[in-house]
Amino acid sequence: NIKTTAAPMIEKSGDLAAILTNLSEGDILFIDEIHRLSPAIEEVLYPAMEDYRLDIIIGSGPAAQTIKIDLPKFTLIGATTRAGMLSNPLRDRFGMQFRLEFYKDSELALILQKAALKLNKTCEEKAALEIAKRSRSTPRIALRLLKRVRDFADVNDEEIITEKRANEALNSLGVNELGFDAMDLRYLELLTAAKQKPIGLASIAAALSEDENTIEDVIEPYLLANGYIERTAKGRIASAKSYSA
Numbered sequence: 001n002i003k004t005t006a007a008p009m010i011e012k013s014g015d016l017a018a019i020l021t022n023l024s025e026g027d028i029l030f031i032d033e034i035h036r037l038s039p040a041i042e043e044v045l046y047p048a049m050e051d052y053r054l055d056i057i058i059g060s061g062p063a064a065q066t067i068k069i070d071l072p073k074f075t076l077i078g079a080t081t082r083a084g085m086l087s088n089p090l091r092d093r094f095g096m097q098f099r100l101e102f103y104k105d106s107e108l109a110l111i112l113q114k115a116a117l118k119l120n121k122t123c124e125e126k127a128a129l130e131i132a133k134r135s136r137s138t139p140r141i142a143l144r145l146l147k148r149v150r151d152f153a154d155v156n157d158e159e160i161i162t163e164k165r166a167n168e169a170l171n172s173l174g175v176n177e178l179g180f181d182a183m184d185l186r187y188l189e190l191l192t193a194a195k196q197k198p199i200g201l202a203s204i205a206a207a208l209s210e211d212e213n214t215i216e217d218v219i220e221p222y223l224l225a226n227g228y229i230e231r232t233a234k235g236r237i238a239s240a241k242s243y244s245a
Helices: 013-021 039-051 088-092 105-118 125-133 139-155 163-172 182-193 201-208 212-225 240-244
Strands: 002-006 028-032 053-058 065-070 075-079 229-232 235-238
Touching (some): 013 039, 039 075, 039 088, 105 125, 182 201, 182 212, 182 235, 182 240, 201 212, 212 229
Parallel strands (some): 002 028
Antiparallel strands (some): 053 065, 229 235
């Protein structure tokens, strides 16, 4: 059995204790955005990871007592896009650590063709590749774009999603051939206009009227991974590649 949750949903140590005590032998517990666990909740997790034990403190002050509850053997999987925000004690307790790469366009195209069938559509391979190419190598974005392309096909009473229809829909949505939307292009325009002068994150956020976390978590990862921007100690700079975007 796989039980899934997200760190923001675990607000108190009691929330985590309830999840752990409901696990069965051999279960897998998946925690998304694990970097957002508070230090107090991490402390509850440590003995569970090391000794399959839950330490619960009852009472407070001199009268406080610790009750130890044995847990079944389980596997914990944590996912994060901000590995640097994990505390060292938590990160070091994971026996294995993996860094996942972006999906290839061909892999996303297969996902899209299968998803199209669930939407009662047939998606041509070239159409699926076109959507994949513009989805920033992210399945979640690819599936969102597929649904919008499906809407265009529905309006035109088409059962098959063609490359032509996909291009029309994506262009109408403002997603270009590189997968950049209006915000990405504004970000790149800001950096290229600076002509290799570094711009700090706070300045970028102010110029774009956007939250710093959104810029770091949504806009920048794809641009960094594909070499469009560079991060330096003084700020962000546009790479030579970004001038042709």
